Amino acid sequence: MVNFRKYISGITVLASGFFFAQSTATTVLYSQNFDSQKTSLNLPSPVAAIEKAILSPKELVDISVNTMMTDPVLKNANWGFVVYDPKTKKIISSYNENTPLVPASTTKLLTTETALNLLGENYRWMTQLEYSGSIDENGVLNGNLYIIGSGDPSLGTNKAGAWSYKDIVSDFVSGMSREGIKKVNGDIIIQTALFKGNISRLPENVVWLENNNYYLPVGTTREINPANEKLIVKKGSNSISDKKYFYVSPYANQMVFAEKYEGDGILTTKLPDAPAFLANSFKANLVKNGIAVTGKVTPRITDGAPENRKMISAYKSPTLADIVFYTNQHSDNGLAEALLKTVGFQKMGDQTSESGRIVVNNHLKEVSFDTEGLNYMDGSGLSRNNHVTPISQVKFLTSLMNEKYYKTYLASLPVGGQSGTLKRMFIGQGNGQIFAKTGTLNKVKALAGYIKTNSGKTLVFSLLVNNYSGSVDQVKSKMEKILQPALDL
Template identity: 70%
Template structure:
C-alpha cells in the first residue's frame, strides 16, 4: 500500500529547499502568468528528484480526489514478476467487477486444458451404399462439435459458402451424383438441446444490439436487472428505468418492466450449414430426395463413413480474435468446450467448474473471486486486482505464454486499445480491456521505458463522468509507471 504521507512530506521538503535556494518565493503582487511559470519550473525540478515509484504513488494519491474517481470503487496494482513484489497499489484486495478482463481466465484455461492447436471439427459422413450410377442409397450426415466460429469468418474461419463448396467438391470426388435419403444433423457435443438461465445481473438490458451469451432470461427477475437511464425521460419529473432489446436497439422508459424474456440458442448443431448444403446440392444438379433432419442423440446409429471434414481455426487463433475484439460469443462457447472436455458436459456449470479447478491448481488467489460466466457480461463476476496480477505473472512461465501475450490488444495500435494510449504508452501496454455501464477495467502487461516487463491491474467501478473521461484517468495513472 502506498505511503503517501511520507512521500508528500519528503516532496514538500525537496520543493521548499529548491525554492529557498533559487529565490522563487511567489508574491501575490506578481502577474499570474509569472507565478505559473515559476511553479511549473519547480514541479519539473521536483519530478527529476523523485523516484519513478514516488511519482506513481503521488499520481494515485491525486486520483483519489479526482472528480471522476472520488466516489468510485477502484483498485490498482503494478507488480514486478521477477521479484514477485508489489511496486505500488491501491485497494489491491478489494473485490471489483472485472467486466471483460474475465476473458483472461477463460481463454488461458482453454489454452492450458485444450492446447494451442486444438480445433473444432465438423465432419461430413454418409451411410448406406453408392451404386455404379453414383446414387447414394443412404443419408448424408453433418456431425458438429459446437464450433463457435463456424461460418463466421472470425479468426480466419471459413464462411458457410466456402464450407459448402468444399463439401460438394468432396461429395463429387466420392462419385455421388444423387442422394436418395436425408441430410441428418448430429453433434457429438450437445447431447440435448438444453436452454440454460443466463447469469444473474447479465447486462442484457444495457447493450443495444450487442450479442448475448447462450441461455435465457426467463427466470431472471427484471427488478434486479434494471438500470437508471443516462438521460432522463423529458416527459417525466421522476427518474425512470429503461430497457433495451439486444436486437432492435430501442429504448423504452417505464416505471416497471413489462416486456418478455429473451433467449439465445446453443450453437448445438449446424442447421444453417445443412440447409445451405441441401440447397446448393440441388442447384448443382445433385438431387436430394429427403429433407434436413436433426438428431441430437442416436440410440442405434447407422454405420457411416467419413467423406471429408472442416476444421476450425486453431484455439490460438480463436483466442486471438476473442481477446482482440472482446468477443462474448466465442468466450462463452470456449468455456463450454472446456467443460465438455473436462467433464463430458457442455453446460455453463461444467465450464465454470473446469475453470475454477484450473485456477486452484495454479494457486490463483480465489478469495475475493466470483467467476460467474466466461465473457464478463455478468456483474456477478468479481475479482481482486492483486489476484489478477499474480495470475498474469504465473502465466509468464507457461509454454503458451507468448501466444497468449500476442492475443492481447496493444495500446494505441490494435484491438480494443487501438484508440487508447495514442501518445504516452503507445506500443507499451498489452492488456485486456473491460467495459460495462460505469465499469472500466484494464489488466495485462507493460513494457517500461527501461525495457522491463511489469504486470498491472486497474479496475474501476461506479465512476463519474463519461467513458472518455475515465479512460483519460486510466492513462494518467499508468503514465508514470512506464518510467519504473
C-alpha cells in the same frame, strides 16, 4: 502510500525559478517564427519535468494514485489498483488491491487461459461430412448424409480466419462431386452432442441493456431463416442512434443481443445453432446444383445404433490460439462463452455453462489462484456478479509467464495505441508498451495485463474501477495517468 506533501514546497520553489528562467530566455531569444511554432510543440509541463527530476518513478506512481483518490471522477468510486514486479514477487504500488470488484471483460483472461492450458494452443474443432449406405452406378446414394459437428464457435463467422458458410458448403459440394454422388435417397442428419443445452438460462445478473452490442448463443435455427428472427427495439428511444437492438429466437423465447442491425428487417448476428444452418444451406445448394435430396434435415443427438459411414470432407476450424487472439483482441463475448462450454465438455462430458464454470474454478485452484474474493459466473464478463481482486489478477498473470503458451497468450492481448480494444488508449506515452485486456460495463471500467517499461522490465498490473462518475473517456484518461509513471519503473 507515499506522503507527497513534503515535496510540494520544494517543487513550488523550483518551478518558480524555472518559470522565471524561461521568461528571461524568451525575451532574449524571441523570434518572429516562435508564435507559429509553439502551437506544434508538445513539451511536458515545467512542474511535471521537475517532479520527474527529483522524485523516483515509484514515488511518482504513488503520487499519481494519491491524486486519483481525490479526483471528482473517482472520488466516490470503488476501485483498486496494483502494479507488481514478477521478478521480486513484490508489490510496487497499490490501492485497495484486496477488494473484490466487478472485472467486466477482464474475466476473459481467466477463460482464455483455461482453454489454452487444458486444450492446447493447436486445438481445432472439426466439422465433417460423411455418408452411410452405398452409391450405385448412376451416382445415387442410397443412404444418409451426416454433418458431424463439434461445437466450433467460429463456424461460418469469418472470425479468426474461419471459413464462411458459403465456403464450407462449396467444399462439401465438391466432396460430393469427388464421390460421384448425383442424388441422395435419404436424409441429411446433423449429429453433434455439443451445445445442445443452449436454451438453458443465462448467467445470473447478465447486463441486458448496456450500450454495447453483446451476443450470447441460444436456441436452434433448424428450418428457420435467422434473417426472419424477431427484432426488438428498446422502448422510449427517440433517436435512432440511441436504440439498442436485441432479438428473440421464436422457438426459444429468450432475448439476446444482436451484433449488428443493418435495417430493413435484416438482423446480422452469429447464428445460435451453426450446424443446423449449415445443413440447411448445404441442402439448398445441393438442390440448386441439380443434386436431389429426397429426405429432410434432421438432428440426431444420440445414436443407439450408428450406421457405418465414410468421410466425404472435413473442415478444420482455426487453431485455439487464433480463436483466443480474436476473443481477446475484440473482446468477443460469444467466443468466450463457447470456450467456457468447450472446456466443460472436454473435462466433464457436459457442454453446459455450469460445467464450464466448475472446470475453470477447479483449474484456477490447481494453479494456486488466490480465490479470496473470486466469483466466476460466466466466460465473458457480462455478469455483474463476477468479482475478482486486483492482487489475484496480477499474481495469476505473473504465474503465466513460465507457461509454454505465454507468448501466445501475451500476443492475444490488445496493445496500447496499436491494436484491439486498446488502439485508442496510450496513443502517446505507453504506445506499444501496454499489453492488456480491457473491460467495460455501465459504470465499470477495467484494465489488466503487462507493462514493458522504458528500462526493459516486464511488470504486471490490474486497475479495476466500479461506480465512477463522469464518462467512459474520462475514466480512460485517468487510467492512463495512473499507469504512465509506471513506464519509468
